Amino acid sequence: KAGVTQTPRYLIKTRGQQVTLSCSPISGHRSVSWYQQTPGQGLQFLFEYFSETQRNKGNFPGRFSGRQFSNSRSEMNVSTLELGDSALYLCASSLGDSSNQPQHFGDGTRLSIL
Amino acid sequence: GQQVMQIPQYQHVQEGEDFTTYCNSSTTLSNIQWYKQRPGGHPVFLIQLVKSGEVKKQKRLTFQFGEAKKNSSLHITATQTTDVGTYFCAGRVRGGSNYKLTFGKGTLLTVNP
Numbered sequence: 001k002a003g004v005t006q007t008p009r010y011l012i013k014t015r016g017q018q019v020t021l022s023c024s025p026i027s028g029h030r031s032v033s034w035y036q037q038t039p040g041q042g043l044q045f046l047f048e049y050f051s052e053t054q055r056n057k058g059n060f061p062g063r064f065s066g067r068q069f070s071n072s073r074s075e076m077n078v079s080t081l082e083l084g085d086s087a088l089y090l091c092a093s094s095l096g097d098s099s100n101q102p103q104h105f106g107d108g109t110r111l112s113i114l
Numbered sequence: 115g116q117q118v119m120q121i122p123q124y125q126h127v128q129e130g131e132d133f134t135t136y137c138n139s140s141t142t143l144s145n146i147q148w149y150k151q152r153p154g155g156h157p158v159f160l161i162q163l164v165k166s167g168e169v170k171k172q173k174r175l176t177f178q179f180g181e182a183k184k185n186s187s188l189h190i191t192a193t194q195t196t197d198v199g200t201y202f203c204a205g206r207v208r209g210g211s212n213y214k215l216t217f218g219k220g221t222l223l224t225v226n227p
Contacts, residue, residue: 033215035217041219042202042217042218042219042220043157043202043204043217043220044217045214045215045216045217048214055212056210056212056213056214058214090156090157092157097213098214098215099144099145099206099212099213099214099215100144100145100162100206100213101162102147102159102162103147103149103157103159103215104159105156105157105158106156107155107156108156
């Protein structure tokens with residue numbers, strides 16, 4: 001069974017630009033969660049999607065948004081990029097409720113803002 | 115703000131020594147999960163604890179969930195170099211109308227061979 005796939009693996013952008021990250025969950029998994037990982041803050045929850053609906057949202061500004069498609073694939077968008085957005089963005093999928101079932105993480109997209 | 119605190123932030127041990135990381139929450143957790151992230155890798159699920167006072171073992175790893183369901187620990191007996199990585203706890207807390215997982219900041223374990 002293929003694991004969680006995230007594309008691209010690396011991305012370099014400049015301040016003010018926008019970016020879209022993609023996540024393909026494990027086949028059959030309907031929940032996709034996004035996390036931002038930085039050395040100082042650890043893993044911070046961005047949002048969770050289940051059956052194309054945002055089920056939960058973390059404490060991030062509105063510049064961070066996401067969506068989920070009918071095939072459970074998810075995208076995350078960050079607009080008006082800031083230097084502080086440099087981080088590893090991890091996507092995780094689970095069969096159902098991500099807070100009550102094992103989450104399977106992808107390898108992440110490392111975003112660098114210049 | 116961060117509701118799940120994890121200590122210590124770093125731990126360096128000699129191979130063969132034991133290691134423990136602790137997770138504490140300001141609120142009661144409905145469950146707690148543990149993950150391991152190897153350097154350069156992604157978090158990998160280890161276990162989920164649900165019941166008050168629950169203890170689970172995986173070979174040299176022992177996981178405990180406190181009686182009040184506000185704290186948890188992961189203990190590794192006789193560490194090996196393969197245990198190197200960051201160990202995260204994640205507690206299930208209510209966030210609005212749904213539950214969400216809140217991760218601790220992790221404990222980075224290094225092992226001197």
